[in-house]
Amino acid sequence: MHLLIAAQKAILSNPQSTPEQKERAVSELRGIGLKDPRYLDAQGVLEELGLTVAPPSMDFSKVETLYATSRNPAAKPADREAAAKYLQENEDTIVAAYLALPDKQWGGDDRFSAKGHEIGKPMYDGYPGVFASCAIWHQCDRLPYPDEADKVGIILAHRRITRPKARL
Amino acid sequence: MTTREYRTLRKILLHGRRTKHRVAALNDLIASPTPPSARLLDELLRQNLPDELALTVLSLQRTYYGENDAPIDSSTKSNPK
Numbered sequence: 001m002h003l004l005i006a007a008q009k010a011i012l013s014n015p016q017s018t019p020e021q022k023e024r025a026v027s028e029l030r031g032i033g034l035k036d037p038r039y040l041d042a043q044g045v046l047e048e049l050g051l052t053v054a055p056p057s058m059d060f061s062k063v064e065t066l067y068a069t070s071r072n073p074a075a076k077p078a079d080r081e082a083a084a085k086y087l088q089e090n091e092d093t094i095v096a097a098y099l100a101l102p103d104k105q106w107g108g109d110d111r112f113s114a115k116g117h118e119i120g121k122p123m124y125d126g127y128p129g130v131f132a133s134c135a136i137w138h139q140c141d142r143l144p145y146p147d148e149a150d151k152v153g154i155i156l157a158h159r160r161i162t163r164p165k166a167r168l
Numbered sequence: 169m170t171t172r173e174y175r176t177l178r179k180i181l182l183h184g185r186r187t188k189h190r191v192a193a194l195n196d197l198i199a200s201p202t203p204p205s206a207r208l209l210d211e212l213l214r215q216n217l218p219d220e221l222a223l224t225v226l227s228l229q230r231t232y233y234g235e236n237d238a239p240i241d242s243s244t245k246s247n248p249k
Contacts, residue, residue, distance in 0.1 A: 003191060004224040010198045011231055024231040 005029065169200040178208055187218050194221065203232045 070083040
């Protein structure tokens with residue numbers, strides 16, 4: 001995804017780009033799958049537009065623990081509910097925080113990329129944050145493969161990237 | 169970018185064997201103030217590019233030329249893996 005972002009960022013910063021091209025570049029960036037342009041700001045993509053916002057800070061271990069709890073059938077119902085509530089109430093911040101991670105921090109966790117290979121989408125190698133945030137964002141319990149949140153996360157991420165205008 | 173440089177990048181993009189070389193070529197092309205031609209982007213989309221490259225090329229095509237708004241899907245590529 002960073003290649004696509006870099007490409008659109010280059011168009012935004014190119015003085016030879018037409019206003020229409022810049023407008024379409026912003027549209028492409030917003031269409032990557034993020035429902036709020038603040039997510040783009042978090043990556044510094046829209047610096048040229050003067051829309052910079054400091055990326056949110058986030059305790060990722062807490063998020064992942066809550067995520068695991070929310071999906072753990074053996075957890076106490078009250079704990080699952082509380083975890084799910086937190087994730088739902090903070091989903092925007094969580095997604096933004098994941099997506100604000102520098103690229104180098106996006107590797108080292110292959111829980112999702114292994115499934116990515118299986119599904120044939122190696123493009124997501126090293127981007128567990130996208131999978132995790134998408135899985136959280138879309139509340140995979142409501143979707144097919146309820147026991148395979150990672151797989152659903154990848155599918156959703158893929159669809160969201162490849163069909164940016166789709167409403168999943 | 170000179171015509172020769174452009175041709176070199178085009179050759180790597182269209183016929184390069186290694187993805188990292190093609191990505192580097194695309195990065196160079198992107199960094200150039202001169203946009204890639206519509207024909208080159210169209211040719212690239214006909215290739216069996218890795219997903220990230222294909223999506224980027226498609227996105228570039230939409231941005232530069234405002235066309236081909238149809239979303240790409242790996243299952244519809246000419247030579248799916």
